[in-house]
Amino acid sequence: MNSCSDVELRVVGANLPRKDAIEKVTGQALYSTEVSLPGMLHAKVLRSPRAHARIRSIDVSAAETAPGVHAVLTHADIPKHFMPVYGYFIKDQPLVAVDHLRYVGDIVCAVAAESEAAAVEALARIRVDYEDLPVAASIGAALAPEAAELFPEAPPGIVPAYGDGASAILRPGKNICYQFNYTTGPPSAFERCDHVFEDTFHFSRMHHYHLEPFVTVAEARADRINLWSACQNPFPLRKELARMFKVPENRITVNVPFIGAGFGAKNNCKTEPVAVMLAMMTGRPVRFCLTMEESFLTNTQHAAILKLRTGVMADGRFVARESDIWLDAGAYSDASPLVAEKAGYRIPGPYRWKHIDTRCYCVMTNTSPAGPFRGFGGTQTTWAGESQLDMIARRLGIDPYEMRLKNLLKLGEPFVPGESGIDSDLKEGLDLVAREVGYFDYRKSPPKPKGVKARGVGLSIGFKDGGGVNKPAQARIKVSTNGDIYLHCGTVEIGQGARTALAAFAAEILCAPYERVSLPEINTDYLPFDQGTNASSAIAVMGQAVACAADSVKKQVLEFAASQLECPASELVLDNWTIRQGEKRHPMVPMIMRYYGGTGFEFTGEGYYKAPSDHHAPLEAPCVFWEIGWGGVEVEVDTETGQVKILRLVMSGDTGRSVNPLVCRGQEDGAAVMGIAQTLFERMIYNDAGQLLNNDPLVYRVPLAEDVPASFRSITQEQGHGPGPFGAKGAGEATILPVASAVANAIEDATGARITELPITPERVLEALTRQQAK
Amino acid sequence: MVSYLRLHFTVNGTPQALRIPANTLLLDLLRDRIGLKGAKVGCSRGVCGACTVLVDGQPVAGCSTFAFQAQGAMVETIEGLARDGALHPVQQAFIDHAALQCGYCTAGMILLAKALLAHDPDPDRATIVEWLSSNVCRCTGYQLIVEAVEDAARRMRQAAQDDPGAEA
Ligand code: FES
Numbered sequence: 008m009n010s011c012s013d014v015e016l017r018v019v020g021a022n023l024p025r026k027d028a029i030e031k032v033t034g035q036a037l038y039s040t041e042v043s044l045p046g047m048l049h050a051k052v053l054r055s056p057r058a059h060a061r062i063r064s065i066d067v068s069a070a071e072t073a074p075g076v077h078a079v080l081t082h083a084d085i086p087k088h089f090m091p092v093y094g095y096f097i098k099d100q101p102l103v104a105v106d107h108l109r110y111v112g113d114i115v116c117a118v119a120a121e122s123e124a125a126a127v128e129a130l131a132r133i134r135v136d137y138e139d140l141p142v143a144a145s146i147g148a149a150l151a152p153e154a155a156e157l158f159p160e161a162p163p164g165i166v167p168a169y170g171d172g173a174s175a176i177l178r179p180g181k182n183i184c185y186q187f188n189y190t191t192g193p194p195s196a197f198e199r200c201d202h203v204f205e206d207t208f209h210f211s212r213m214h215h216y217h218l219e220p221f222v223t224v225a226e227a228r229a230d231r232i233n234l235w236s237a238c239q240n241p242f243p244l245r246k247e248l249a250r251m252f253k254v255p256e257n258r259i260t261v262n263v264p265f266i267g268a269g270f271g272a273k274n275n276c277k278t279e280p281v282a283v284m285l286a287m288m289t290g291r292p293v294r295f296c297l298t299m300e301e302s303f304l305t306n307t308q309h310a311a312i313l314k315l316r317t318g319v320m321a322d323g324r325f326v327a328r329e330s331d332i333w334l335d336a337g338a339y340s341d342a343s344p345l346v347a348e349k350a351g352y353r354i355p356g357p358y359r360w361k362h363i364d365t366r367c368y369c370v371m372t373n374t375s376p377a378g379p380f381r382g383f384g385g386t387q388t389t390w391a392g393e394s395q396l397d398m399i400a401r402r403l404g405i406d407p408y409e410m411r412l413k414n415l416l417k418l419g420e421p422f423v424p425g426e427s428g429i430d431s432d433l434k435e436g437l438d439l440v441a442r443e444v445g446y447f448d449y450r451k452s453p454p455k456p457k458g459v460k461a462r463g464v465g466l467s468i469g470f471k472d473g474g475g476v477n478k479p480a481q482a483r484i485k486v487s488t489n490g491d492i493y494l495h496c497g498t499v500e501i502g503q504g505a506r507t508a509l510a511a512f513a514a515e516i517l518c519a520p521y522e523r524v525s526l527p528e529i530n531t532d533y534l535p536f537d538q539g540t541n542a543s544s545a546i547a548v549m550g551q552a553v554a555c556a557a558d559s560v561k562k563q564v565l566e567f568a569a570s571q572l573e574c575p576a577s578e579l580v581l582d583n584w585t586i587r588q589g590e591k592r593h594p595m596v597p598m599i600m601r602y603y604g605g606t607g608f609e610f611t612g613e614g615y616y617k618a619p620s621d622h623h624a625p626l627e628a629p630c631v632f633w634e635i636g637w638g639g640v641e642v643e644v645d646t647e648t649g650q651v652k653i654l655r656l657v658m659s660g661d662t663g664r665s666v667n668p669l670v671c672r673g674q675e676d677g678a679a680v681m682g683i684a685q686t687l688f689e690r691m692i693y694n695d696a697g698q699l700l701n702n703d704p705l706v707y708r709v710p711l712a713e714d715v716p717a718s719f720r721s722i723t724q725e726q727g728h729g730p731g732p733f734g735a736k737g738a739g740e741a742t743i744l745p746v747a748s749a750v751a752n753a754i755e756d757a758t759g760a761r762i763t764e765l766p767i768t769p770e771r772v773l774e775a776l777t778r779q780q781a782k
Numbered sequence: 783m784v785s786y787l788r789l790h791f792t793v794n795g796t797p798q799a800l801r802i803p804a805n806t807l808l809l810d811l812l813r814d815r816i817g818l819k820g821a822k823v824g825c826s827r828g829v830c831g832a833c834t835v836l837v838d839g840q841p842v843a844g845c846s847t848f849a850f851q852a853q854g855a856m857v858e859t860i861e862g863l864a865r866d867g868a869l870h871p872v873q874q875a876f877i878d879h880a881a882l883q884c885g886y887c888t889a890g891m892i893l894l895a896k897a898l899l900a901h902d903p904d905p906d907r908a909t910i911v912e913w914l915s916s917n918v919c920r921c922t923g924y925q926l927i928v929e930a931v932e933d934a935a936r937r938m939r940q941a942a943q944d945d946p947g948a949e950a
């Protein structure tokens with residue numbers, strides 16, 4: 008659609024070097040960790056050692072007089088007119104504690120000093136008298152009748168507008184900050200089912216483990232606040248800070264250097280509020296950088312319990328699903344209400360139903376706050392939904408592959424009433440992974456168990472909506488007299504390669520070499536607005552804004568050339584800053600200089616995109632695109648030890664069209680390997696007292712190169728149905744979704760034993776085998 | 783009281799003589815005093831390898847190495863790899879294979895690969911995986927990094943064959 012009419016795609020689809028490649032391989036890429044300002048102080052915070060406590064008293068006097076200390080910040084130091092709490096839908100997380108500490112790691116108070124070491128020494132001099140409160144460190148404990156309320160008083164919160172069938176409630180019960188509901192179709196559908204199955208699944212939580220820590224450098228000068236921060240959503244961050252510190256938005260500048268990954272964690276306030284407050288108090292720039300241990304105490308994935316009641320016909324057709332999902336939100340709401348919205352909404356999976364009734368609750372516990380994490384509720388729902396599908400298939404004596412085929416939504420069929428159509432051929436992807444993993448061969452001739460080793464295969468289809476809800480994006484492109492292209496957009500390069508892809512769109516549409524496109528560093532003063540780099544939205548949402556800006560520039564250029572050449576613009580083609588008119592070639596530069604004189608001119612085009620609002624869409628706007636991850640696994644289970652060996656592992660996403668195939672593959676590889684770790688070993692372990700037992704990089708295990716099964720392969724499909732430029736969709740989350748359920752399904756295929764709790768450790772496999780044998 | 787010592791070593795071929803507090807970490811010395819920020823601060827616990835530098839050709843975690851341990855040694859950082867504007871073959875292979883995402887592990891991974899290929903110019907995949915398993919990359923899932931190292935090894939062997947006199 009957007010290509011030069013007579014030229015094949017040159018940039019989109021080619022493995023061109025990433026825009027950030029040279030800087031990153033030569034060590035010149037600068038991250039927020041490297042920002043240093045003259046006179047800069049260093050902040051450190053005192054964190055609660057107690058999971059749930061009141062501060063009876065706090066004495067900071069010895070810290071105030073410690074060497075090198077410039078300020079000690081407690082709640083009492085915050086000006087009364089500030090709003091020192093933050094959060095997405097619910098503003099419940101204080102800048103520093105008022106008097107109630109809700110988890111191990113909660114911020115008691117902060118110090119700014121000449122060095123980090125001086126700040127740490129000063130913190131050791133602070134005396135706090137704690138009064139312990141009962142601890143609720145898990146979903147079960149927080150919902151128990153005897154549990155203490157984490158928030159005895161309701162923090163301010165909102166429920167956004169929802170469309171058909173969706174609704175939400177603030178504080179529907181004790182220690183539940185938010186409940187999302189979605190229902191469609193008649194409940195009576197359950198009565199017509201041949202069978203109704205109820206199963207419960209447990210999902211453990213991981214930490215994002217972004218290698219670059221949370222870090223902010225802030226300065227408060229004259230009437231301005233300037234920040235350099237590792238932040239995925241600088242514009243919403245600016246708004247949040249403006250609200251908290253009562254500063255107009257145009258006096259806050261957020262700069263975002265390169266980010267050392269985030270996977271969701273670097274959305275919204277993390278280190279920023281404390282850095283800004285201390286910068287205001289001291290009049291000096293303040294750097295606040297967390298250690299990795301502190302990162303564990305700052306943001307995590309959501310642990311979850313998912314209870315599904317699924318009604319089916321004897322032939323395996325799905326009819327009705329009711330579900331209750333409890334997310335462990337941790338001690339503060341953060342993005343939990345949004346994750347609840349998504350988990351509640353995605354639990355039907357990519358299947359056809361007559362009735363859906365789901366509820367998802369955010370349960371407050373005395374643990375690290377949970378927030379956005381790659382998959383965003385979809386990982387949890389895929390784990391439960393795809394596991395239960397196989398369980399039901401086996402109970403009914405139907406092959407799980409066949410059962411999926413019976414129920415899969417067709418290409419273009421709306422997910423639920425009012426929604427957009429599914430933009431991937433789901434069967435095509437399923438067949439691909441099934442074939443690659445040898446599923447059909449297995450069905451033809453199932454392998455005989457060899458001694459204690461049993462083999463099996465499993466499939467799964469991960470499913471989520473992508474592109475965010477009701478998300479606008481704006482972009483600007485300007486082209487200098489010489490034809491050098493500036494792409495201005497607020498999409499943050501967090502490693503995913505979005506800026507590489509967006510530059511490719513601009514180059515393709517402007518028929519210019521990719522090398523000619525440059526993107527300035529993120530700065531909220533100069534760049535057009537963007538809601539944030541999340542929800543895999545860069546390609547499908549920002550991509551459309553960039554395409555629109557490029558089209559606008561191209562149109563202006565062609566019209567200008569037409570006026571100079573005194574011909575209709577339709578006769579002209581733009582080609583690497585030269586105008587082709589039939590056989591004739593007119594370079595742009597002399598034409599521009601002739602008309603504009605001086606040092607020339609810059610053509611500038613603006614672009615905008617937002618999915619149109621629609622009150623019939625349950626989430627108020629139809630989903631921009633569907634992010635699907637297909638998985639196939641072959642396992643060998645040692646029935647004596649419970650060891651699971653992955654023999655073949657194939658994960659696949661559909662990018663619609665891969666703007667840069669290698670970059671896309673990197674996304675799918677990376678997401679899948681996170682999924683493998685979550686499936687087999689990676690998790691945060693809390694005890695009942697709310698202590699995180701593996702809060703240490705030495706003990707918290709993330710996947711290394713040697714943990715990736717040798718057979719692992721990710722296959723990128725390009726089905727071509729995406730809404731983005733050239734048929735592209737977002738990528739980067741799909742392949743984390745199906746791993747765990749595919750493995751659990753393969754284990755059941757091999758042994759008949761079913762695992763319903765992550766991670767799938769040898770102990771759990773043995774337990775399941777024992778249960779199985781007892782049957 | 784912190785004691786001071788004189789440290790003589792070379793960094794990327796340049797001799798350095800510095801008076802430093804005895805407890806200075808190599809990573810802090812490189813980043814904060816010498817101004818080479820390519821080695822990153824990740825876990826600060828010797829686990830992730832984002833801070834990897836080469837000391838006499840061996841990869842070490844700069845965050846867990848005292849500067850004095852590099853006394854008299856040749857230290858190489860990512861900044862020293864490109865010569866006269868030409869990228870090192872490992873750097874070029876990382877670009878060609880898109881073996882980097884956020885880039886935070888990249889300097890460490892590239893230096894690890896360089897050390898491996900100096901030690902074994904023709905490693906098999908298992909050896910590459912074993913070496914790379916001393917560092918963490920949270921983004922890539924490692925596959926493209928492994929492929930980049932395989933390719934770099936091929937290119938370097940080819941270059942050595944074409945020009946046996948040139949140093950790797
Ligand atoms: S920062 Fe040195 S090993 Fe992680």
Ligand code: FES
Pocket residue numbers: 218267268502882883884885886887888918919920921922
């Ligand atoms: S590229 Fe981000 S950690 Fe490796």
